[in-house]
Every structure is written in C-alpha cells, then in structure tokens.
Amino acid sequence: MTDPTARHYEREFVRTFFTSPTAVEGEDDSAKLLRSAAQLRGIEAPDVWVPDNEDATAPSMRTEGARNIVDVVSEHGSEFPGEIHPRVVWHRERPSTRYRGFQQMLTIADPDGGAVEHIDGFVVPEVGDIDDWKKADEAITVVEHEHGLDEGSLSMSVIVESGEAELAMGDLREEMGNPSNNLERMFLLVDGEVDYTKDMRAMTPTGELPPWPELRHNTSRGASAAGLVAVDGPYDDIRDVDGYRQRMQDNRAKGMTGIWSLTPEQVEVANTAPLPPETGSWLLDVDGREVELDAEDDRQVYDGDDLSLSESAGGYVLGVGGDERELSEEELRDELLDRTSYVPSMNDIVDSMEEFEAAKEAGKGAIAMTQAATLDIDGVTVDLSKDRMWDEATYQAAQTPITLFQDVYQHRPDQHDDLQAKYGEDVVERATNVGN
DSSP states (O other), X not given: OOOXXXXXXXXXXXXXXXXXXXXXTTOSSTTHHHHHHHTOOGGGSOSEEEEESSTTSOGGGHHHHHHHHHHHHHHHTTTOSSXXXXXXXXXXXXXXXXXXXXXXXXXXXXXXXXXXXXXXXXEEOSOOSHHHHHHHHHHHHHHHHHTTOOTTOSEEEEEEOSHHHHHHHHHHHXXXXXXXXXXXXXXXXXXXXXHHHHHHTOOOTTSOOOOOHHHHHHHHHHHHHHTOXXXXXXXXXXXXXXXXXXXXXXXXXXXXXEEEESSHHHHHHHHHTTSOOSSOEEEEEETTEEEEOXXXXXXXXXXXXXXXXXXXXXXEEEEETTEEEEEOHHHHHHHHHHHEEEEOOHHHHHHHHHHHHHHHHTTOSOEEEEEEEEEEETTEEEEEEEEEEEOHHHHHHHHHHHHHHHHHHHHOGGGHHHHHHHHOHHHHHHHHHTTO
C-alpha cells in the first residue's frame, strides 16, 4: 500500500484559487473574461487558475464554455505562470449532472484541441461521500484512457460543499492507498461555504454566511492527514480588503494558506499576505486590541488614547481603559512584556534560522534568542527585553513561512522581480538557501 500522505505533485502551498467564467452571454467574444484571466502575470496571476464551467457560467453557456477553455488554454496555456484546473459540473445526487461533467472533461482533455498539455487537473464540485469521490476519480481515469493520456496525469481537486463531503475527508487518508482507485491524484480540498450553508440548512439573523470555522479547521486537518492542500472558499465582499486579510490570517493559524479569489485585486492581496513582512513590527495589547506601534528612531511609540503612562513618586502610573494602577519599575516592565509581541520580518526569520543552524553545527541543542525594544508611551520610555528558547521544534515551526517562500520562488519565476523589490536581493538569496 502506498503512503497516503506522500505528495504526488510539486506544489506544497497554494495561495490563490482564482475562478473565471468560461462563457459570457451577449458578448461578441463569449470567452472575453477567460482570455483576460489567461494573460495575468506576476503578482496578479494566481497559483491556481480555475476556468469555471459550473457556478460562474450560465447553464445554457456551458457547452460553449468547455470549447472556450480549449481555445483559450491552447493559445495562452504555455505562457500562464500558474497551474490550470478547469471546474466542471458534478453532483452527488444527480447522475445526469455527473455525466455532463464527464462529457465536459472529455472535451477539454481532447489532445486534438491542444489544451490538455497545459492543464494540470480538474476541480469537481458538489461531491458527496467517499464513493462519490471515487466516481469522479474513475471519470477522470476513463478520460485519460480515452485520450491516450498517462494514468494519473490529471489531478483532481474537490469542493467541500456538503456534510457528506466534510465527513468523507475522514476516510480519504485510508482510501488514497487502495489499489481499486486512483485517489492518489487528489490535489486540493476547497471549501464552498455558500452551498455548504444551504446543505446544512443554516440561518443567520442577517442572512449572511456563517463563518464556519469548524469546516475550515476540518478541511485543513483533512488535507494535512492526506498530504493535500487546503483552500478556503470565496470572500464575497470584494471591497472589504481588511476583512479578506483577516480571514486569511485566521486561516493561516489553522494551517490553511490558500483562499479563493474572485478578482485580480483579491489575487494580489492573497498572493502577498501569507509571505513574511519586509519589516518587523511590535504589537501592543490595548484593552483587548492589538495595536501596531510606530517605529521612530530607536523607539516603538504608542500613539493612542486608550492607554496612558506617567511617572510618579512611587514608580509609574499605567492607565488602561480609564483604570489606573501604580506600578514599580519591575511590575511595569512585566506588565508591558505581557502586552507586547513581535511580528518578525523575513530578514529576522532568516537571521534566527541561520543562527540556530550555526549553533546546531557547533553541537548546541538549544539557544536563547533575544528580542529587545524601547517603548514610548506618552513620552515615558521603558526598555523591554525577552528571551525565547530555540530548539529543533522551534526551528521547524519558524521554517514554515520560509518553506512557503521557497515554494513560491521555485514555482513562480514570474514573481521573482516582485519578491526582490519587496525584500532585497540579499534577503531573497539567503531565504532561498536557508534550511536546505
């Protein structure tokens, strides 16, 4: 039996899952949006582009949409910098819909059309239990056989849009190693919160989607257990950039780096947000909110009204949310240490990893890393310093954002200039080599 967690594809991370309608009614060129997406480059180009012949395309246009995929991908696919995974129709309870999806795959993968050599796999929506996943897998296998393609050459990604599909992720690890199917072709597990909400018959007072943190956690866990990549669903409020960033930050704490992108602008945000920042920053907990401090000269300055600090005869008076406490110098330092945290830059992470690697080479199993700053609150300065022990486990945890960067750098050469402009040549070179 094969190892179910062994990866069968090159990418370990996917930041962006960008869908485009395959055919638009009423246009002189029905493939206009598809053609435009195919020509995205650099930071605006997604890691995974999904010509969407399901929800994004009207049912009456899907036959034409499949042909459009062939035409556009055969023309532009060789130059597109990301992976290409068309989305076809499918449904766990409707054999006729599954058959139409099979026919769409046959059309798109026909070597005579010239597109399949640039296509990495298919995205299958509305899957149900694990047996339904196997039906989709078998359909792709038949397509490969019909067109003389290597078995397993086309990957399969599924959209988790039902309770059945959510439960099926628990069976995936075991099923992927069975010789009776080709589920080793699995690539992405993608959340589809809109249809999932419908399937669960969930309601909110405003009619907005529930946040579904449980689904996102379960999808990330399922991907980790099966050696796959987890991607969050669409964030419909395309003007709410801050909300989109916050959603991605919450997801990354669950191990889910990727997110659905609906516009090139969202692609750009999602491509950059997971990468370490170019400069480090100090955060201060102010009445339950994390506030980024302003770096001025050699000080980290708090400029707000919710926290105050002044000197007194006995030490200091710290005011938080209208409450004041008199603290000694040591008590103040302990209080501020509890309230501060540091977001390391790319250079900081690389420095720390290189320092630990050198210490390990010298025979040390753990070393202390010091973070120091001078806080300025209402003109009163306090020197803070905290030590963090680095051992092998700490090193491995710190390596994740660097591994992401290395994965991006390897698979997206079209973004090299953007990355060098962001971090500088020296940091990029060190980041590509550290940990190897």
